[in-house]
Amino acid sequence: MPPRRIKGRDWSGARLRGLALQGLALAAALGGVGWLAQNAAFNLADRGIAGGFGFLGRAASFPISESLLRYRPSDSFGWAFVVGLGNTLLISVVAGVGATVLGFGLALIRRSANPIAAGFATVVVDSLRNTPVVVQLLFWYSLFTLALPGLEAALHPAPGVLLSNRGAFLPVVHLRGSGLLGLVALTLAAGGLGVLRLTRRGWYRALAAVALLLAAAGVAFAGGLGLQISSPHRVGSDVVGGLHISPEFAAISVGLVLYSAVYVGEIVRGGIDAVPKGQWEAGRSLGLSEGQTLRLIILPQALRIIIPPMTSQYINIIKNTTLALVVGYPDISLVAATTINQTGQAVEGVAILMFVFLSISLAASVLMNLLNRRFALVQR
Amino acid sequence: MPRARLLRTAAVAAGLLAILAGCAPQASRNRGHNTLAAVRQHGYVVCGASQGTVGFGAPDKAGYWRGLDVDTCRAVAAAVLGDKDKARFVPLSGQQRLVALQTGQVDVLPRTTTWTLSRDANGVNFTIPNYYDFVGVLVPRKLGASAIAGLKGASVCLQTGSTTEVTFQRVSERNHLGLKAIVFDSPQATRAAFFSGRCDALITDASALASVRSTLAKNPDDYVIFPADDEIEALTPAVRQGDDRWFDIVKWSFEAMVTAESLGITQANVDMMRDSPDPRIRRFLGVEPGNGKALGLDEAWAYRVIKQLGNYGEVFDRNVGKDSSLKIERGLNRLQRDGGLMVPLPFD
Numbered sequence: 001m002p003p004r005r006i007k008g009r010d011w012s013g014a015r016l017r018g019l020a021l022q023g024l025a026l027a028a029a030l031g032g033v034g035w036l037a038q039n040a041a042f043n044l045a046d047r048g049i050a051g052g053f054g055f056l057g058r059a060a061s062f063p064i065s066e067s068l069l070r071y072r073p074s075d076s077f078g079w080a081f082v083v084g085l086g087n088t089l090l091i092s093v094v095a096g097v098g099a100t101v102l103g104f105g106l107a108l109i110r111r112s113a114n115p116i117a118a119g120f121a122t123v124v125v126d127s128l129r130n131t132p133v134v135v136q137l138l139f140w141y142s143l144f145t146l147a148l149p150g151l152e153a154a155l156h157p158a159p160g161v162l163l164s165n166r167g168a169f170l171p172v173v174h175l176r177g178s179g180l181l182g183l184v185a186l187t188l189a190a191g192g193l194g195v196l197r198l199t200r201r202g203w204y205r206a207l208a209a210v211a212l213l214l215a216a217a218g219v220a221f222a223g224g225l226g227l228q229i230s231s232p233h234r235v236g237s238d239v240v241g242g243l244h245i246s247p248e249f250a251a252i253s254v255g256l257v258l259y260s261a262v263y264v265g266e267i268v269r270g271g272i273d274a275v276p277k278g279q280w281e282a283g284r285s286l287g288l289s290e291g292q293t294l295r296l297i298i299l300p301q302a303l304r305i306i307i308p309p310m311t312s313q314y315i316n317i318i319k320n321t322t323l324a325l326v327v328g329y330p331d332i333s334l335v336a337a338t339t340i341n342q343t344g345q346a347v348e349g350v351a352i353l354m355f356v357f358l359s360i361s362l363a364a365s366v367l368m369n370l371l372n373r374r375f376a377l378v379q380r
Numbered sequence: 381m382p383r384a385r386l387l388r389t390a391a392v393a394a395g396l397l398a399i400l401a402g403c404a405p406q407a408s409r410n411r412g413h414n415t416l417a418a419v420r421q422h423g424y425v426v427c428g429a430s431q432g433t434v435g436f437g438a439p440d441k442a443g444y445w446r447g448l449d450v451d452t453c454r455a456v457a458a459a460v461l462g463d464k465d466k467a468r469f470v471p472l473s474g475q476q477r478l479v480a481l482q483t484g485q486v487d488v489l490p491r492t493t494t495w496t497l498s499r500d501a502n503g504v505n506f507t508i509p510n511y512y513d514f515v516g517v518l519v520p521r522k523l524g525a526s527a528i529a530g531l532k533g534a535s536v537c538l539q540t541g542s543t544t545e546v547t548f549q550r551v552s553e554r555n556h557l558g559l560k561a562i563v564f565d566s567p568q569a570t571r572a573a574f575f576s577g578r579c580d581a582l583i584t585d586a587s588a589l590a591s592v593r594s595t596l597a598k599n600p601d602d603y604v605i606f607p608a609d610d611e612i613e614a615l616t617p618a619v620r621q622g623d624d625r626w627f628d629i630v631k632w633s634f635e636a637m638v639t640a641e642s643l644g645i646t647q648a649n650v651d652m653m654r655d656s657p658d659p660r661i662r663r664f665l666g667v668e669p670g671n672g673k674a675l676g677l678d679e680a681w682a683y684r685v686i687k688q689l690g691n692y693g694e695v696f697d698r699n700v701g702k703d704s705s706l707k708i709e710r711g712l713n714r715l716q717r718d719g720g721l722m723v724p725l726p727f728d
Contacts, residue, residue: 146577341478
């Protein structure tokens with residue numbers, strides 16, 4: 001075979017062939033998508049199904065049982081989707097943070113020298129990893145609704161706390177007065193504390209800090225701001241006041257946290273185990289404790305291995321939030337399902353759902369890639 | 381260039397070209413425009429059915445589908461194919477049902493589906509209501525509520541994919557009840573949550589509530605059912621839009637059972653009735669020809685519907701009424717002459 005030219009224009013042979021094949025492949029892919037789209041458009045028109053997203057502006061008029069954002073049934077379908085998205089993000093964050101913290105804990109326990117602790121962690125990991133997540137969610141939901149007493153016989157584990165099959169009711173601290181003023185006072189106070197923490201000391205800094213804190217107190221006093229505790233209490237078959245954690249929210253959160261924590265734990269354990277043993281020995285020889293060695297020497301190296309698989313784990317958590325609907329928690333997929341039923345706009349509803357999840361997952365993976373790049377820089 | 385490599389390149393190129401050629405726009409396939417021909421070719425009618433609502437559509441212990449909706453579909457099979465058993469049933473969730481009909485997975489959808497404008501305008505046609513229902517509330521007797529007003533602040537379990545969600549909201553707002561909805565995606569989950577005590581009440585079509593109470597409650601007398609408001613829902617079999625012939629056949633197959641009741645024709649006396657001198661009965665049963673030809677069926681189609689299934693009163697009593705476990709009153713579903721909403725139409 002004659003030696004190939006590497007540089008310069010070479011329109012003969014391999015390069016031309018390669019370009020032609022790639023062009024054909026691209027055309028075939030685009031053609032395939034176009035064909036599907038055309039068929040869909042034709043079939044929808046053929047069956048008299050009106051397309052488009054006009055329905056998003058109409059009043060939704062269905063209930064959403066609980067939501068982070070304010071929702072009334074007279075709001076539009078579009079807003080209902082946003083409210084559902086808020087709930088989806090809420091469970092994603094709760095499950096993501098919970099799974100990370102618990103997963104790290106599980107990994108450390110599994111590596112522990114204590115055989116009972118390590119054995120316990122192994123049993124937990126194996127039982128949670130080897131059963132379907134839907135079954136686990138249903139298990140938690142039945143536990144919260146069947147094993148707890150009704151509202152009339154609710155448990156009082158602590159003053160102001162009610163536990164029943166309607167969920168947990170906890171006392172909360174409310175801000176009394178205007179929220180905007182509260183924000184101003186909080187910003188001033190934070191600024192004051194921030195100035196105090198500055199390393200360069202000097203009397204004018206202390207003065208500035210005191211002035212800011214006084215201003216914060218002044219705003220709070222003048223605005224009539226204060227804190228008040230709201231405790232839940234029963235009114236008929238209802239509970240008012242306090243914070244309500246529904247069995248639905250508890251089931252999806254606990255279920256996803258535990259299920260995902262097991263996978264996170266295995267990723268973390270793998271990452272820690274992958275750091276050479278010599279690094280531990282080096283730490284010990286420097287006189288560092290086990291904890292210090294782990295924190296200062298092992299983890300920074302393990303994180304490089306841990307972060308890439310964690311990205312796909314977080315994306316899995318986000319996608320798994322759609323299971324909320326089996327335990328009755330109104331996430332965005334429940335809103336989509338209801339909207340499809342009320343309006344018959346199946347293609348549009350599913351398209352919105354896909355777009356939303358694609359956006360969330362891509363955003364999560366971009367963030368994780370940024371994090372990854374930061375830790376990768378540390379490499380020798 | 382080695383020959384094997386050339387061949388491989390050529391094969392890849394040919395494959396891609398073939399895919400590209402396949403993407404050329406296809407001629408209109410017109411699927412679903414002649415349901416009658418398709419049904420005759422297959423030899424059976426595909427019916428959208430519920431996922432197990434006793435009385436309306438559910439397989440019995442032997443796996444045989446029974447129910448008012450099931451019989452509505454069997455009537456079509458009897459009229460078109462001559463045999464009520466030439467029907468197949470596809471269980472559909474509340475969310476799937478309309479899409480399944482629109483996309484041609486099922487030929488008829490008699491599945492406790494409320495006739496609404498937006499559904500009607502969106503790719504389906506509703507035929508004639510086969511059951512008039514109302515939204516009902518099921519509560520434990522010990523709660524002490526006997527009307528919707530007694531449920532202030534209550535938690536209510538309901539299922540997504542139905543018009544109940546909209547009714548729930550209207551009732552809650554109109555009566556300033558502040559009801560809390562707990563929404564599930566399957567009837568099983570909704571009912572389980574209610575019986576576990578998660579909710580004070582279960583809200584859905586009263587007909588389904590009767591079925592839930594009779595099959596799931598340990599002691600049916602511990603529960604009461606009352607209407608959520610005074611609006612009624614017309615549960616109506618639907619067909620795909622754009623096939624008028626099939627639309628007609630489904631309408632009249634059901635209507636035959638209603639009209640038979642008003643003419644006094646029953647499953648037992650239908651053979652005798654063929655000798656009746658009454659011209660309406662003679663025309664109805666096809667002794668005097670005309671009706672079959674008009675619909676594109678044979679002349680004995682209505683005779684077969686009654687012979688195999690009985691008239692509407694018999695179908696009602698057998699599935700949901702006095703001869704069933706549900707014991708639902710005929711009420712709104714009586715014939716119009718008896719004070720109900722079922723209107724016989726002239727078979728002329």
